[in-house]
Amino acid sequence: MIENRKYYVQTIFIVIGIIFLIKLFSIQVMDSRYKLAAENNVINKVIEYPYRGLIYDRNNKIIVHNTPVYDIMVVPKEVEVADTIRFCSLFDITKEEFEAKILAAKKYSYIKQSLFFPQVNNEEFARIQDDLVEYKGFYPVARTIRSYPEPVLANGLGYIGEVSKNQLAKDTTNYYKSGDYIGISGLEAAYEKELRGKRGVKYKLVNVRGIEKGSFNDGAFDSASVPGNNLVSSIDLELQKYAEFLMKDKVGSIVAIEPATGEILALVNSPSYDPGLLAGRKYSSNFQALSQDTLKPLFNRPVMATYRPGSVFKLVQSLVALQEGVITPGTRIVCNRGIINCHGAHTNEDLHGAIKFSCNPYFYQTFRKIINQGKAPKMNVDSRIGLSMWDEYLDRLGFGRTLGVDIPNEKGGLVPKPSYYNRYYGEGGWNFYTIYSLSIGEGELLTTPLQVANLAAILANRGYFIAPHLARGIDTPDAFLKINYKREDTGIDAEHFTTVVDAMAEIVDGTARIAKVKDVEICGKTGTVENKNSFDHSAFMAFAPKENPKIALSVYVENAGWGGGVAAAISGLLIEKYVKGEVAANREWVENYVMTKAYLNNLK
Template sequence: MKDQRPVVILIVIFLVSAILLTKLFMIQVLDDSFMKRAERNAIQRIVDHPYRGLVYDRNGKLMVFNNPIFDLMVVPKEFKIQDTTQFCQLFKISKEELIEGYTAAKKYSSVKPSPLIKQISTTDFARIQDFLVDFPGLFIMTRSVRSYPLPSASHALGYIGEINASQLEKDTLKYYNQGDYVGLSGLEKYYENELRGKKGVKYKMVNVRGIDKGPFKDGEYDTASVAGKNITSTIDLELQRYGEMLMNGKTGSVVAIEPKTGEILAMISAPFYDPNELTGAEFSKTYRRLNNDNSKPLFNRPIMATYPPGSIFKIVQSLIGLQEGILTPSSTFACNRSLVACHNHPSPVDLFGAIRNSCNPYYHQAFRQIINQEVSTNTFKDTEIGLNSWREKVLKFGLGSPLGMDIYGEKGGDIPSSKLYDRVYGSGRWKYSTIYSLSIGQGEMQVTPLQMANLAAIFANKGYYYTPHLVKAIDGDPSQIPGKFQIKHEVGIDAHHFNLIQDAMAEALYGTANRAVIKDLIIAGKTGTAQNPHGEDHSVFIAFAPKDDPKIAIAVYVENAGWGGRAAASTASLMIEKYIKGEITRPELQEYVLAGNFIY
């Protein structure tokens, strides 16, 4: 047999060639993945960031809008610089900042764009845009930052900032990317999904120098961004600004609510800050400065600060006593100052007189009857049963837990239960004499200013409230606000019991807060003095007006300002007058509040 090796070799060569040709045919003709990969190398994918929704006050005044800014993006693999010094001078950065930004971008990806210089102003963009063609791998991405026509309502509106790693991890829908801006506090955070809009994408062709050669395939694959939804806030901007003027230089809170709806008309946390400070390239620097400020301007006092309610809580005690039949309008107690201190007023007093004169001994004795109803022969057990029963009734007034308004971080305060006293004193080792300070809103009881304003709304509505909230409509549609803000909450007190309460609160102004009296406008209010072991007591006042058809309910806390009938009552009275009458007829009272000399 002749040698068959040449034939075998030829057959093998033929088979290998056929396989290679077949594979080449599949790559070049049937499989377009390599072509697509090549196309991607010449295409830039640009995210089109939408404008966030605008925010208006309840009367249509613009509170928040958008200002364009520009991020200089870099694709590290394509980025080239001939003269580093010239580059740094042109873009106003140091060599160290350039190296740091480029290193971070390269670490993220050598082929994907990353921010090199963030938040370039419109002026600087106009100066540099003609030079971008000289630097391959650079392009501009347009974004927007928030701006505020008036530096007001910063704690209610909140602010936006760059998303952090923790937030990115929680983004299960993968909407956000590194460098995106999100709401970090206030309405901006709570309504992030409504305000953020929907991203778009544009694809553009670039040559090897990174020069824009126009849209890829005439924009066939581009998608347009969709702007975020506009929000109409419940805030009355004029009232908000007036309240901020009154609280300037002070520490405390003001919350004003429209009783019939739960809409927040004003929410003031003093000291406050200019929201325009937390925008733009200086955000991080400014945030650190504000966060380290000893006066804590970033602290949202209306929803985060807790205080004893003081004498204001006597109204709640009165209503529980009336509902349970333990008190009647004619229930009378002597002003026995051996039980607890009080100020000068006629004695004895009935329930109306107790509210009008804010009589501490009256509520010491009334609260004892509410708590110790002799349902057990064991005095300690009787007090425990009574306290827990009383607490359940108090919780219905929206106290002891967050109300659930549309800002994150709301505190719930505390209405103590028997478990607290068991922990402190031991089970069965405490009784009424241990807890009597609760009778006048002191002791272990803690509430927020928002909860106190909500109490004023409950008294105005004769027994119900809507969860306080800051948004009136979304995209002009009131029905788009969260459903929980349209639910009516009953507190379990019959409406007729509020008649005496409202009458007594209106009369109380002449007894404990005569500065709050307004001619031709009946205000129902109650002063309080929240004890402060660290200095001067806090001045507290709640009210609603007009008494017979309430349009506004308000709570004012002024820290370290002493008696409630001075600082808090005066501030509340001026804001009520401003809201209802539209003008101030008592300039001397306004000057008194602005001066702030409440202790002397």
């Protein structure tokens, strides 16, 4: 029995040996794939990067497209460079730079491809292509970078850059690899998954001179790249260009919205930058220069800057007070300037007149009526109850929180709650007289330009808004996928908007008449935003036409003085441009007033 077992074991070993010999014979003699691979010494894995999706404006004009470039990759194990000086001359680098790049590649991997020299454009690649094949270990990989027909909307579009180590670590899908590009900010970041497409891969046989000899195994292991989907934005490119022109050499922002849809027609940050600066090989040096610019062109003011809203906020106080029933449109309040200062010649106005003349005492008393309604015997408790209720109204009107715009880094501003004042004054240590500056949009209150433009849209819609957004939909090969956005109701009855909107129309006929456009009824409100460090900021919000509004906007120009000046002028020009298609010749003086900064003469 033991003797038989010995034969069994010997037989098993002999069979296994025969199997290995047959497999070895098959690999070395019968299968030419492996012979060819051994003779040529390398099967080169080539990543095929997809075309990133294009971005269009609302009228199907291209805002962002792609330009082909070549990344030069290196496999350190394969590198053979006899004449380093000649090789370096191809890329205009020094010998020290060459050695540093090779060292970095070795640290990454001795046998895997890594980036040696990025983004060689077509002209440069045509110049070096014939010489490059003489150097083993270097492989060109085709990819694309972003290109911009018009140098506008930089902060809204955002930019793409090489994926960082932190981003790679956070990528739970394992989609990204070192050397990949990813959307960093703006629409490029917000819609990264839709725009990026899907990588492909090709396995190519390469001879000792680096020349391709065909696909490995007839491409059986290859996969094709899939282009990204296109993004159709809400931006009106012509309006955007004109708005950026008007904001040239100024600091501030413009946000224009289509009220019925929440679509952002123009998003202007000033100063901004040419988006092409952050596309291409000079990305790093350009980004550093932009980051160090004291005017902060990378800071996206429309969604990130916070200002005291100033007199614009009197419209909010009006709506809340009417809804609460503490005033009516006919309520008259004496302009008592001994309580709080005011401006203009007026005395005992109703609500319409108070809005028209921007009467500070009227809104001081109105805010007091909102906050102290006698719901508690002690004033400090009554004020806490009133402020909590007021906070809820402001939240429904989109203040003190983000609106959910579809680009990153939106700020929510500040609407102080009772807990805010409790931290500073202690529980019960404050009342209406501590916080009365909120009545005219000052004090601790902070809003963003986007929130104020959204307020204009609420007024245009008489009580609701659609979340402001920059993307209308995704254009796929199969269909256009429209993106649906949430409608938010403010809880304020539509009837209460009548008095407010009528008064806004008279403001443009009066103190803000520089915004007036023939045959277009504009409803607006000036705002002079206090600035302790220099001249006040000029602010204006408006919508037009009064009936069936097509555009709502906010304009902020820092250190430019009264809101009825340059901010109102810019608003009128933009409304005229959008509603009528062009600015009338007899209105060129308004454009000159804006561009020559004539408004600054009143500040000296």
